Amino acid sequence: MVNSAFLPGEIIVHTGLGKGKTTAALGLALTMVGPGGKGAVVQFLKGNAHTGELWAAARLYPWLEIYQFGRGCPYSALIRQGLQQCRRCGECFLHRRGPGEEEKEMVRLAWEKVLSLATDENYRLLICDEIAHAFRYNLLPVEEVTAFLARKPLHLTLILTGRNMPDAIISLAHRVVEFAAVKHPFTRGVRARRGIEY
Secondary structure (H helix, E strand, O other), rough: OOOOHHHOOOOOOOEOOOOOOOHHHHHHHHHHOOOOOOEEEEEEOOOOOOOOOHHHHHOOOOEEEEEOOOOOOHHHHHHOOOOOOOOOOOOOHHEEEOOHHHHHHHHHHHHHHHHHHHHOOOOEEEEEEEHHHHOOOOOOOHEEEEEEEEHHHHHHOEEEEEEOOOOHHHHHHEEEEEEOOOHHHHHHHHOOOOOOOO
C-alpha cells in the first residue's frame, strides 16, 4: 500500500551545462530515504565502478539502489584502492565513442529497468541519470518517455538528469533546475578529486 505521506510524486528535471546535476539528484534521494522512502537510480550510458555514490548506495542498501548501464572503468580497481586518480579517459561513457549497437542495447535495458522499477510501489523515487544522453544520440525516443511521464504512478517522484534536456520533457516537469557553470576547479586545471567529484 502506498504511504500517502509521500504523495504526490513529482517530475523533476536537472539540466544545464554546469556540474552537480547527479549530485543534486542523489541529495534528493537521501531526503527520500531518511523518512523511510525507497529510491533507485538508473544510470544511462554511465558505468563508473569507483564513484563515491556507489559506495554510499551500498551502505544504504536496500533503501537506495544504483543500476548502471554503461561501460565499467578499466582503472576502477586501482582507483578504488587509491593507487590512481581518474584519468578522464571517457572509457566509462559509451556515448563518447559514438552510438552503436552496444549503446542501443544498454539504453534499451536501462529503460526497461526504469519501467520495471516504476511499477513497484515500494519505490518512491526514481532517478533517470544522464537520460538526456540517450535522447541526444537518438537511442531512446523522447515520445516514448513523455508518454510514460504523462501516466506515471502518482506515488513516484521521477528525476531526469542531463545536459540539453528536450523541451518536451521540460514541459511535463513540475520542477526544472538549470545548472550553470559559474566557477569550477576544472577551469583552473584541478583534476577530479576522490570524495568530491567522484
